[in-house]
Amino acid sequence: MKNLIDLEKKINSELTTKINKTYVKHEQVYVEIDKEDLIEVVLFIKTDQDIKFRQLIDITVVDYPEETKRFKIVYLFLSHEFNQRMILSYFINENEVISSLTSIFPSANWMEREVFDMYGVNFKDHPDLRRILTDYGFEGHPLRKDFPLTGHTEVRYSEEKKKVVNEQVKLEQNYRNFDYESPWEGTEYIKEITETNDKKN
Numbered sequence: 001m002k003n004l005i006d007l008e009k010k011i012n013s014e015l016t017t018k019i020n021k022t023y024v025k026h027e028q029v030y031v032e033i034d035k036e037d038l039i040e041v042v043l044f045i046k047t048d049q050d051i052k053f054r055q056l057i058d059i060t061v062v063d064y065p066e067e068t069k070r071f072k073i074v075y076l077f078l079s080h081e082f083n084q085r086m087i088l089s090y091f092i093n094e095n096e097v098i099s100s101l102t103s104i105f106p107s108a109n110w111m112e113r114e115v116f117d118m119y120g121v122n123f124k125d126h127p128d129l130r131r132i133l134t135d136y137g138f139e140g141h142p143l144r145k146d147f148p149l150t151g152h153t154e155v156r157y158s159e160e161k162k163k164v165v166n167e168q169v170k171l172e173q174n175y176r177n178f179d180y181e182s183p184w185e186g187t188e189y190i191k192e193i194t195e196t197n198d199k200k201n
Helices: 004-018 035-047 108-119 188-200
Strands: 017-025 026-033 055-063 071-079 084-092 097-099 122-124 153-156 164-167
Touching: 004 017, 004 026, 004 035, 004 084, 026 035, 035 071, 035 084, 035 097, 055 108, 108 122
Parallel strands: 026 084, 097 122
Antiparallel strands: 017 026, 055 071, 071 084, 153 164
């Protein structure tokens, strides 16, 4: 496709009922679908001679913990031949299992493992779905918005014991709240101290 408007029209005309919404923004085409149509849509955008999105750049997730459909799954594609980018997305519930793209894009293997590790999203027919970034025996999914900031264990090699050890996370200092106000306006805690000192004087 020579331009993004033509690309958008082509996708809508060929896939019709498979597409929920399309729009062009930031020189990219955004396509929203249902999870059931993922494989068919991805096969089309990869193999169609007028489109040729033959590289999967990344797979990521956006977490909306307050929504019924909690996770937005996002795929980034690149067409080298036409120098165009597409962002494909759909929403799923927290415990839904979605299709793996490893049979179409082998590079999806590690990307889907990262999504599984960080968000807990499960992929059907993935050849080796296991954690990729966190430690052995790690519990929870760090990029979920309800993931606690403290209270987890860390795995490290101990020079003293000459083996890998499991230990509680130790914080070097307590958490502090910052109000991020302009230093010229004066932060809240400085104002409170100043007011207290004025009353004493």
